[in-house]
Amino acid sequence: MSLSAAANKISDNDFQNIGPAPKPPGAAFNKTQPITAYINQLDLRDKAPGARGRDAGNRRTGWVSYKDDGLLSFLWQKRYMVLSDSYLTLYKGVPTRPNEDPMLQIPLTTIVSVSRTQLKANCFEVVRNNDRNSSSASSGTSSSSSSSNVNSNSGANSDGNRKSIYIATKAEIELHTWLDAIFAKCPLLSGVSSPTNFTHKVHVGFDPETGSFVGMPSNWEKLLKHSRITGEDWNNNSAAVIQVLQFYQEYNGANVNPNANANANANANANASNPSLSKSINLGQSQTSVASDVHKPVGDLVPLRKPPTPPSSQGKPPSFRQDSQTSLQPSQPNFGHKQAGLVPKKFNENRPPTNERTAPNAGPYYGNQQRAPVLPPSQTSSESLPKFQHNMQNPYAVKGHINQRNIYPQRQAPFAPQNGVISRNKEAPIPPQRLQPQRLAPVAPNKAPPTAHAPHALGPKPGPTLPYISSTHPPHQRDAPKKPTQKPTKDEGVTKPRKQQKPSMSNAEIMANLKNVTINTDPSTCFKMIEKAGQGASGSVYLAQRTQLPPYDEKYPLQEVEQQHVGDKVAIKQMILSKQPRKELIVNEILVMKDSQHKNIVNFLEAYLKTEDDLWVVMEFMEGGSLTDIIENSPATGSTTSPLSEPQIAYIVRETCQGLKFLHDKHIIHRDIKSDNVLLDNRGRVKITDFGFCAKLTDKRSKRATMVGTPYWMAPEVVKQREYDEKVDVWSLGIMSIEMLEGEPPYLNEDPLKALYLIATNGTPKLKHPEGLSLKIKRFLSVCLCVDVEYRASTEELLHHTFFEMSCEPSDLSALLQWKR
Ligand SMILES: Nc1ncnc2c1ncn2[C@@H]1O[C@H](COP(=O)(O)OP(=O)(O)OP(=O)(O)O)[C@@H](O)[C@H]1O
Secondary structure (H helix, E strand, C coil), X not given: CCHHHHHHCCCHHHHCCCCCCCCCCHHHCCCXXXXXXXXXXXXXXXXXXXXXCCCXXXXXXXXXXXXXXXXXXXXXXXXEEEECCCEEEEXXXXXXXXXXXXXXXXXXXXXXXXXXXXXXXXXXXXXXXXCCXXXXXXXXXXXXXXXXXXXXXXXXXXXXXXXXXXXXXXXXXXXXXXXXXXXXXXXXXCCCCCCCCXXXXXXXXXXXCCCEXXXXXXXXXXXXXXXXXXXXXXXXXXXXXXXXXXXXXXXXXXXXXCCCCHHHHHXXXXXXXXXXXXXXXXXXXXXXXXXXXXXXXXXXXXXXXXCCCCCCCCCCCCCXXXXXXXXXXXXXXXXXXXXXXXXXXXXXXXXXXXXXXXXXXXXXXXXXXXXXXXXXXXXXXHHHHHHHHHHHCCHHXXXXXXXXXXXXCCCCCCCCCCCCCCCCCCCCCCCCCCCCCCECCCCCCCCCCCCXXXXXXXXXXXXXXXXXXXXXXXXXXXXXXXXXXXXXXXXXXXXXXXXXXXXXXXXXXXXXXXXXXXXXXXXXXXXXXXXXXXXXXXXXEEEEEECCCCCCCCCCCHHHHHCCCCCCEEXXXXXXXXXXXXXXXXXXHHHHHHCCCCCCECCXXXXXXXXXXXXXXXXXXXXXXXXXXXXXXCCCCCCCCCCXXXXXHHHHHHHHXXXXXXXXXXXXXXXXXXXXXXXXXXXXXXXXXXXXXXXXXXXXXXXXXXXXXXXXXXXXXXXXXXXXXXXXXXXXXXXXXXXXXXXXXXXXXXXXXXXHHHHHHHCCCCCCCHHHCCHHHHHHHHHHCCCCCCCXXXXXXXXXXXXXXXXXXXXXXXXXXXXXX
């Protein structure tokens, strides 16, 4: 026996005949245990036959990468590591002789800290107190328990007498087992993983027996539990679950460490294959804060849907007090991230417009990865369709109903955010357990005109004393369209994700910029306020009549002013600036609107800074209200037919698409296309509004990665946090078309988190009743809702689509606008 072996009480046989690890004790295996705990129960120690007795087989061995901060600090070296009861020893290779000299031997009694580091994947740092009992091969002696001779190769990170080495393992699981074993053996660590800089390991899994997730940060666990994301979902695609969790949490304002991303995904992927075991996902050091910050209430949400027009049929002024009292929304409205860039980007330059550009890999519709067949116009006639339909496996052409369960999986537990509940029901606040989307019937606009000119005549005086509705996000309600399947009524609005960002400008800069785009005068004398027309997250919208032309202001060219007439009806959005958390975004929004005069974009007229705190944005008035209102008030809603006919849908989508193409040509992405943000006037004109989420693409930034939008309308690439471009609007346009066909977007009855998961994993959503639809609309939807962005049509291409040939005349919308009259 070698000296070192003797000193360490190691048998010469200890390094031989290691043999396979014993099988897990199946019966005792508790599936709810994190996998590391499970593995710790297993006897992974190298039980060399001769080892039992003196060392009780109590050692662990294996190949690792090793590095220190000494002379060879730049080098990761492959080493064979042995953990015995007394030492952590590194060899050049598997020891073949009993007296084989180690490269480094550290008495366990000197190890004062072991912690995970981000130096390398699966890496940990071992810190030892160097003033005693450490030895190194380079000392010229074999290891000795009394040696204090540690050369620079083995010492690192000197801090007085403390030195570090770094060990990296190939797999995450190895790292866990090494850490656990070292902690168990080092007397100064007391078997407890409490060194400084330690990383919280989060072992995530799903226990099929209890039907619950294990090892999750508590907030994630709750989110998952109530999102109806099932163990099956987890087993099918755990990476997607982690992805949407991160997405959702971040978007709901949790104070997530920005680095807390990648590891979990990667590990979830890596672990996704074994459904029977819990999956071990190490969130890494940077994700410690994920675990610790997850206490942010999930109820810190912003309404997905715009709040309804306040009840007004009684002819009373809007009850600000009631709204502000009943809303449990957080005080920050959602502005998204408007980001300006000025250099145009070329896109779709190699892609000639086609009449029928069909997405080949539009998820389940076409089910293959080939390039879209570009059919010449002559081939779009019906005789070519059956073959096409067969080849492309268009699910929209599938006969028969789609099983509702495919679209609305069985509910399990109700959503129970930790706190911060959003109530959408003034009379009976919704219990926190229920956070499901709901659509309530929109309220008819206030018909009774207020008696005075200015908005304050409509209710409490505006200004700082006004209990301002928008600041508390009164939630939008919609009646879920009645369905024959009698799905459970949803009580809660869904969330519009909100990302917290540091304001990029100081308040003074913002005000200066705002003054540059507004007329700094009191507009009260220029308008007669008629009624409240709507409520947005950032302010109230009023119908008003122009009583006076705007005063001359150099920011507004004379010809623009001359287009205005006394007596014109306008919409005025009034915002209290002190209630806006991201004032700089309002400036951007005004700039985008001001610069986007198009027949399919709600026309910006002028903006006033009435006081330092009171901003009025004047726009053209759209009497028809939002497309959401129209869908929900359609005579067909509640019946088995679509709320809108295909010709009506074709017309509205075409008009919206024209507005989008205008934006896209200017390299602006809207990022929040949905029926709420499409307004109609009483002549059937269709216009896009709400530029709060707009982003401008530039040469330098031809793609975006910020997750913006409203979950149910979000493109998969947004949900998956990939780079995206203008085509996210095309996806949302496809979803908006489904709204008009089915009354609501896919997955609206799902918890937002589950919806995100479904978008990420299902890709192209299924239609509820494809059998009754024309092939043209199904093909149109396929090219909009194509997961592969490359094959998704551009707005330019869409405008050539044969679906638009069936567009109705604007006058054919009159029945839909009837409800407003
Ligand atoms: N130009 C307009 N003409 C008529 N009604 C409008 C007009 N703009 C908005 N509205 C009504 O006011 C409601 C709120 O609109 P607004 O744009 O403020 O909502 P929002 O999308 O929540 O906006 P933000 O988040 O920017 O506050 C709309 O749903 C619509 O009913």
